[in-house]
Amino acid sequence: MTSSTAPQPSWLDEIPARLADIERAHLLRRRRVVEPAGGARLWVDGQPMLAFCSNDYLGLASHPDLAEAAREATHRFGVGAGGSPLVSGHSAANDALEHELAAYVQLPRALYFYAGYATNTGIIPALVGEGDALFSDALNHACLIDGARLSRATIHRYPHADLAALEAQLAASPARRKLVISDAVFSMDGDLIDIPALLALCERHDALLLLDDAHGFGVLGPEGRGSLAQAGLTGATASRRVLYMATLGKAAGVAGAFVAGDTALIEWLLQKTRTYIFATAAPPLLASALRQSLQLMAAADDRRAHLGRLIAQLRQGLATLPAQLGWHLLPSHTPVQALVIGSNEAALAVMESLRLQGLWVPAIRPPTVPVGTARLRIALSAAHTEADVDQLLVALERCAQHALTRAPG
Numbered sequence: 001m002t003s004s005t006a007p008q009p010s011w012l013d014e015i016p017a018r019l020a021d022i023e024r025a026h027l028l029r030r031r032r033v034v035e036p037a038g039g040a041r042l043w044v045d046g047q048p049m050l051a052f053c054s055n056d057y058l059g060l061a062s063h064p065d066l067a068e069a070a071r072e073a074t075h076r077f078g079v080g081a082g083g084s085p086l087v088s089g090h091s092a093a094n095d096a097l098e099h100e101l102a103a104y105v106q107l108p109r110a111l112y113f114y115a116g117y118a119t120n121t122g123i124i125p126a127l128v129g130e131g132d133a134l135f136s137d138a139l140n141h142a143c144l145i146d147g148a149r150l151s152r153a154t155i156h157r158y159p160h161a162d163l164a165a166l167e168a169q170l171a172a173s174p175a176r177r178k179l180v181i182s183d184a185v186f187s188m189d190g191d192l193i194d195i196p197a198l199l200a201l202c203e204r205h206d207a208l209l210l211l212d213d214a215h216g217f218g219v220l221g222p223e224g225r226g227s228l229a230q231a232g233l234t235g236a237t238a239s240r241r242v243l244y245m246a247t248l249g250k251a252a253g254v255a256g257a258f259v260a261g262d263t264a265l266i267e268w269l270l271q272k273t274r275t276y277i278f279a280t281a282a283p284p285l286l287a288s289a290l291r292q293s294l295q296l297m298a299a300a301d302d303r304r305a306h307l308g309r310l311i312a313q314l315r316q317g318l319a320t321l322p323a324q325l326g327w328h329l330l331p332s333h334t335p336v337q338a339l340v341i342g343s344n345e346a347a348l349a350v351m352e353s354l355r356l357q358g359l360w361v362p363a364i365r366p367p368t369v370p371v372g373t374a375r376l377r378i379a380l381s382a383a384h385t386e387a388d389v390d391q392l393l394v395a396l397e398r399c400a401q402h403a404l405t406r407a408p409g
């Protein structure tokens, strides 16, 4: 009230206590310092580990042709793009990549971004705003959720993959502009949404569909063209109602993202997306590496077939874990295999036990996944061998026996 009152403690003084709360809830995140050690192996904090945590699904991130393309491009273009794409940053390499991306996914036009997070948080507010309606799957990736919030449109969240619930929400909405947003392959569960059914709903209700195929691009569909191509909805059968987004730091092995679709829609995004307009363009050396990566991905049927065999091997092996553990392998045909353990503490204990056996498998906890569904997110890659997967199965069997002998009763 008066200037003689004792000063209130600053809220900044509470930060250490709040950090301690996070640690007590087993939610403190720690970064590990890594270096590649060949194949799917990494040096992690100086220890060699067999890693099942990379989204480098085709094992292309360390391909010498990508490194060579980046090296050559560095000589020709320098390192940084130097400006926004709308000013001086749209290099010849980035432009060529956009054309090749559009051709690869068999859609009319593509726009290349420096990151997937920035793509979704930018394009959603460019498409809808106050008074418009957004429909979002409950398990969507954080950047779709954040893009939805930034847009100020009314958000309708529907239960995961529940298309009947979505249909009811679409039918009840009076908004003229409706946008449905969904992961194609869900990043923490690995399941694939029924794209034709989702699109049919959008057709019926004059909604636009934004599909995020971060985990399907390069892996699914003919020549790895992605989940939309797998659904037969590209090329001559493409719908102008679909905006197809995918990231380039996962199966493509580099960095960045793109959105592709109808020519006028992509032009609209180019004009209106603030995360595109007010940010420095991706370095041309990355675009050049990506052009090389598209060539490798198109020709990577052998890698995709090998990956498919590893997925089957892992699922067969995990099916023999004792049922009384209560661990639950989610249905998935993709390289993302989620073994739900339950509590944060139990999931962390399994992760730690695997770590002591030289295996690195991340425990994913809330808020990334719903409370009570903490899990191991096992990411397979064409860089793994069958012996690698066997090693993981043997180690998990050991964790299972240990958990059973410790369990009360």
Ligand SMILES: *Cc1c(COP(=O)(O)O)cnc(C)c1O
Binding pocket: 114, 115, 116, 117, 118, 120, 141, 143, 183, 187, 212, 214, 215, 247, 248, 249, 255, 256, 257
């Ligand atoms: C990884 C990911 C992103 C973010 O892409 P970045 O290029 O890493 O920013 C977006 N959506 C999904 C579903 C993802 O898994």
